[in-house]
Structure formats: C-alpha cells, structure tokens
Amino acid sequence: MNASGSRAVPHREPQDETVPHRKGSAGERHDLRDAVVVGAGPTGLALAIALRQYALDVLIVDKAPGTKREARASVVWQRGLEALRDLGCAEAFLHRGLPLECGEFHVCGSPAGVQELSMPHTAFPCPVSIEQDDIERLLRARLRDLGPDVRWSSEAVALRPGHDSVGVDLRGPGGRVRTVEARWVVGCEGSHSLVRRSLGLTFDGTQRTGLQCLQLNARPDWSHPGTPHRTRIFVNHRITLITDPVPGGATRFYAFRPDPDPTVEGPPDVAEMTRLVASATGEETVRLEPTEPGWANRARFHDRIAPTLRGGRALLAGDSAHLWAPIGGRGLNTGLLGAHNLGWKLAAVHHGWCPDALLDTYTSEQRRTALDVMRAMRRNVLELPPGRAMLTALRLFLPTALRNRRAARRGALLLSDFGRHYRDSGLSGRRGARTGLRPGDRLPDFPLAGGQGGGLHGLLSYQHWSLLHIGGAEHHARHTERLRELTRPYALPLRHRSVSLRAEPDAPLPEGTVLLVRPDGHLALRVPELDHRSPAAYLDRWSARRPT
Incomplete structure (x- = not known):
C-alpha cells in the first residue's frame, strides 16, 4: 500500500518499445488524421488514449464546452481497473477512489449476509468507488500526457465515408463548419450517435x-x-x-x-x-x-444494441453501440473494456500488422459481451424491485446462497468481469484444454516462482502480443528457440518469455504449456510446447508477414 492507502500498481514494461513510427510522415496529406473519436466521455477518452499509445494521430471532439461536472457512474470493477492500468492511469484511480470490499444484503429490514467482492490473481483485488466527473478528469489528464486535449464545442454534424478515409464535418463555437479527413472514425457520443445514424444502422x-x-x-x-x-x-x-x-x-x-x-x-x-x-x-x-x-x-x-459496430472505416463504442438499465454498474465498465478491446485492434490494422478482418472480431466480441450483460441484467433479481413471491424466495434462500463459497465465488467472478470471455471468437484458437483456462479467457495474474517476483501480468504489455513458455528450465530452451524462429517472419509486435509459475491449486498451467496472449490480456492460443504447427497456423491467419 502507498502512503495514500491505495494499492500500488506493479511495474510493467515500457509501453512504447515495440511501436514503430506512425503512418502519416512527410509526403502524405498534412490534413489527414489517423483517427477521429467523436465523444469525450469515459469510452471516447479511453479509446483515444489507447490509440495514442500506439502512436496514432488522434483528434477527439465533443459538442460540450468541457468535461462533465456530474457525478453519474460511480464504480470501476476489477477488470476495468486492469484496462486502465494498460492505459497508464490506474494508479490515479486508486489514489482518488475508495476500494469496495463487500456487499451487505438486507431483506425486509433484516440482515441476509455478505458478498465478498475481492478477487485473487490480480493487482486490483477490489472494485473502486469513483464518480464519473473524477473518471473523466483523470482520463483527460492521461490523454494530455500523450498529445493535444479534447477539442471542445465541436459537434460532428455529418459523416462522408470514402474508400480510404472518412470526412467528418465539425461545427465549431461560431457555427462555422469545417471538414476533417481521417483514416478511421469512432462514434462514442451516446445513444443519439451521429456516426451510427450516418452508417444507416438501426438501434434495435x-x-x-x-x-x-x-x-x-x-x-x-x-x-x-x-x-x-x-x-x-x-x-x-x-x-x-x-x-x-x-x-x-x-x-x-x-x-x-x-x-x-x-x-x-x-x-x-x-x-x-x-x-x-x-x-x-x-x-x-x-x-x-x-x-x-x-x-x-x-x-x-432502453435496452438497445446496434446490429454491427462497424461500417467500413467507421466504428461504434460505448452507448453509441449498446445501452441498458444501469443495473450492476455495467454500462461504464463495458464501455471501458470495449475501448480496451478496440484500441489495439484498430492500431494493428492501421499499422498494417494484421488483416482488416481483425476489426470484425471487435464487433463479434463486443456485441456478444453486450448481449450477455443485457440478458444478465434482466435476470438480476438482487437489484430489480421484487414482487411478493420473489421477496419471499429471497428471504428464504439468499442467506444460504451467500454462505455458499462456490456461489459467492461465482457472484464475485461475474461482478469483477473476470468471468467474461471470448471463447467463441474467431480470434480464439480452438486447440487446447477443454476445461480450465481456455483460448478467449482473461489470463489471471498467476504469481511467478523463485526469484522472478510479482505476477504474470508484469510480463505482459498492451503494446504487444506475448508468447509465454511455462517452465523456464534449461531443457525447454530448444523449444523456446524454435518458437522464436517460427514467429520471426510475422509483423505483429510479439515478445517471448519463458517463465515458471508458483505451484498453486488454482493455477492449472503445467510445465511445457505455451500461451499466446493478446495485448488486452485474453488468451489467444494454448498448446503443448511440442506443437509448433498451431502457433504458425494462427499467425498465418492473423498476422501480416514482415517484408523480406
């Protein structure tokens, strides 16, 4: 714990070592931006930060005159804090917010039990209570660390999609309209999204x-x-x-x-x-x-979702893409995690590291997540106002459920967002274990063995993929070198690590396991060390090759 009482965030590798100079150097049109993000709420700010960390020239605009001063959303859950760590601002959130350790239930005025909110295998065991005006202020400060501030009082009034760019008409404070050309446009401006309407998309x-x-x-x-x-x-x-x-x-x-x-x-x-x-x-x-x-x-x-979150070079995130009742505090967190998902994918396609199809996995993964959240919130009997029959059931069964360790674990897993996965995504390799940690799952921050110190997340980075060889002993060296040779021709940023994990009952990764981990910390592939074909086949599909 630091002097303020906040939990310290573990050191992670420098965040820009593997990012090449961005496109758009001398010889290209000087008025062509890499990306325009419309809307400077938490989702838009998080996305702009993610893209700037990948060296994209990002303009973020908002029709409001400045950052909101309303409290609004007030809880960032554990997975959201991990995303903020990748954006370089989790420490500020911990310093400003209050950790929430448990939820205390009362039914008809009588205590019913306690739900513990803490989770293992993360640098952020508890969610944080922090209000949205602070959230936006802290995100905006991080944005300014990486480049220009939000362009306030700039309303997007029209979109002009083209083959290799999108024109965005912006109306400024005096009513003057100017057009900004961008390779990519992302609508993060809320339920009445101009970007969504311009794409002709319904809001079902x-x-x-x-x-x-x-x-x-x-x-x-x-x-x-x-x-x-x-x-x-x-x-x-x-x-x-x-x-x-x-x-x-x-x-x-x-x-x-x-x-x-x-x-x-x-x-x-x-x-x-x-x-x-x-x-x-x-x-x-x-x-x-x-x-x-x-x-x-x-x-x-309203419970609404767009049929797709992409139309060519224009995309949707946050409330522009999906919205629902604010039960469970899921709206803010789903938006942040959506920006976390989209940022590295958009950068990889923009830089030419990965094929355009990578962006389509943002739509499939984020829509699946949003629909899962929407269904869960409709069944959230602990927050929806109950009738007499449900109230009687809660009085009878809730105390027992809260005392059940397995049920309490499932509840904490759902609340933390650690239980959400992309197992059905095209980006998740099909081979590997049928139980336990599988492709598409978030990789837990398992503790490292011996003198390595810290946890597995300290070896990951939002700026590159990670190929982890579990074992670390000398007899694995030949397999590690073979994997290095195998991955060398591919363009996507990738780091190799050979690691040993501390033996724990809930750390089911035997020696000789090879993990390919996405920049957002989700597992892409899990194979035994002798299987060199699967990593090669995966990279053939999802990575461009380096020029020979």
Whole structure:
C-alpha cells in the first residue's frame, strides 16, 4: 500500500518499445488524421488514449464546452481497473477512489449476509468507488500526457465515408463548419450517435417500461454506521435500494422501483428520496443531507444494441453501440473494456500488422459481451424491485446462497468481469484444454516462482502480443528457440518469455504449456510446447508477414 492507502500498481514494461513510427510522415496529406473519436466521455477518452499509445494521430471532439461536472457512474470493477492500468492511469484511480470490499444484503429490514467482492490473481483485488466527473478528469489528464486535449464545442454534424478515409464535418463555437479527413472514425457520443445514424444502422431494442432509477448523493442520519469500504443493498417489496460510499465521505443512494407515473420528470427531491430509503430499509426515521455540489437524477431506460459496430472505416463504442438499465454498474465498465478491446485492434490494422478482418472480431466480441450483460441484467433479481413471491424466495434462500463459497465465488467472478470471455471468437484458437483456462479467457495474474517476483501480468504489455513458455528450465530452451524462429517472419509486435509459475491449486498451467496472449490480456492460443504447427497456423491467419 502507498502512503495514500491505495494499492500500488506493479511495474510493467515500457509501453512504447515495440511501436514503430506512425503512418502519416512527410509526403502524405498534412490534413489527414489517423483517427477521429467523436465523444469525450469515459469510452471516447479511453479509446483515444489507447490509440495514442500506439502512436496514432488522434483528434477527439465533443459538442460540450468541457468535461462533465456530474457525478453519474460511480464504480470501476476489477477488470476495468486492469484496462486502465494498460492505459497508464490506474494508479490515479486508486489514489482518488475508495476500494469496495463487500456487499451487505438486507431483506425486509433484516440482515441476509455478505458478498465478498475481492478477487485473487490480480493487482486490483477490489472494485473502486469513483464518480464519473473524477473518471473523466483523470482520463483527460492521461490523454494530455500523450498529445493535444479534447477539442471542445465541436459537434460532428455529418459523416462522408470514402474508400480510404472518412470526412467528418465539425461545427465549431461560431457555427462555422469545417471538414476533417481521417483514416478511421469512432462514434462514442451516446445513444443519439451521429456516426451510427450516418452508417444507416438501426438501434434495435425496446424501452424498459415500468422501471425507474432514482439517485441522490447525501450524508445520511440512520441506523447504519458509515463504512467506507462497504456497499449495502436493501431489498423490500417493489423497491431495491443500493448505497455506495463515495470519495469525500458521502453516500450514493440508488433506488430501483416501479414507474407508476412516467410523466414525472426531473430529479427526485430530498423528501421523495427519504421516503424511498425509509421504505426500503423499514426504518421510521431517516434524514438525508444532500452533498455540495449536489447530484440527483431520475432515469428511465432502453435496452438497445446496434446490429454491427462497424461500417467500413467507421466504428461504434460505448452507448453509441449498446445501452441498458444501469443495473450492476455495467454500462461504464463495458464501455471501458470495449475501448480496451478496440484500441489495439484498430492500431494493428492501421499499422498494417494484421488483416482488416481483425476489426470484425471487435464487433463479434463486443456485441456478444453486450448481449450477455443485457440478458444478465434482466435476470438480476438482487437489484430489480421484487414482487411478493420473489421477496419471499429471497428471504428464504439468499442467506444460504451467500454462505455458499462456490456461489459467492461465482457472484464475485461475474461482478469483477473476470468471468467474461471470448471463447467463441474467431480470434480464439480452438486447440487446447477443454476445461480450465481456455483460448478467449482473461489470463489471471498467476504469481511467478523463485526469484522472478510479482505476477504474470508484469510480463505482459498492451503494446504487444506475448508468447509465454511455462517452465523456464534449461531443457525447454530448444523449444523456446524454435518458437522464436517460427514467429520471426510475422509483423505483429510479439515478445517471448519463458517463465515458471508458483505451484498453486488454482493455477492449472503445467510445465511445457505455451500461451499466446493478446495485448488486452485474453488468451489467444494454448498448446503443448511440442506443437509448433498451431502457433504458425494462427499467425498465418492473423498476422501480416514482415517484408523480406
């Protein structure tokens, strides 16, 4: 732990060693940008950072006059923190945020048990409570480390797709419209995305009727003492209340409840929110003192997704691509992880390291993830306001489920996003184990053996692929050298490592295993060391060859 109480982030290799000079040097049109990112919310900022780390000339624009000052989303889960580490800003998030160690459940006013939120084999065992205005401020600071700031008050008003570039018409503060040409355009501007509409894409789905979410940041006077690292979930008839501690000593109150009058608009006042808190907790006396600056919000929802996230040189990310009710805090995190997925793929195609088909795997992987999240949130009985039958079931069975270690593990795995995978992706090699760690899974940060110190993630980098030979003994040297020779003709950035893992029951990687790991930390291939054909076949499909 550092002096601020935040957990230190392990050292990782320099992030730019394997990135060649970007395209667009002398002789090309000076007004042609590598990429334009439309929308400077968390997803757009994260994507722009990822692309700049790969030396792309990125312009990020937003029609707003500056960074949002609203609290909005407030939890970054463990996998999201790993993505932020790859973007070079996780340490700042840990310093500013509060770690959340567990969730405490109450049903009909009575304690039902505790869900531990911590996870093993990661530098970030706990999620972090941090509000969106801080998230955007920290991401923007990292963006400025790598190049120019966001171009604010610049609204994208038209898209002009071409064969090898896209024209983006930008309207500035005085109403003047100018066109910027870019090799790639990514829409991260929200549910009313101009980029999506310009591609002629529908936004399939429906409005979620009968559900609203009311939010307020406040300091409560009630029977539950302030605990800075604990979320509380109160479930009662037709209402679920979630409380998260937020930096600065306040509490975020979320109330999910039916929507008896959809014509009521505007944020809840203190009186309405106090009644909801009392109803959810069963307490007769509750007082809420709103924070300054305040945050209150009433939200209704749509469940929608685009049929594809790509149209030629234009792509979609975040709420431009998919959205749903903010149950489980999944929207922010799915957007960040989508940017993390897209950034290295777009850079690899742009630099000519990989075929264009690599970008299509962004669509298949991210749409599958979004649809899985959407289905899970529709079945999230722990946050959706229950009727009497479901409430009775929760009273009977939730305490037992929370005491069951296997069930608790599954819950933490889902919340952390560590359980999400790309096993069905075309980018996941089919050979390897049928159980345990498989192609498409996130590679856990298994501890290294002997004097190597640290964990497996310290050997990875967002800037290159990694070929890991598990074993490290001298008798593996001939296989390692054979793999080096095999991969040398390929253009994609790739590093070889021979490593030994500390023997642990849940680290099922025997000596002699070879892992090909993507820049985003997901496993591409798992084969025995004697199998040299599978890595060669995989690289033949997904990598260009170096010029001879």
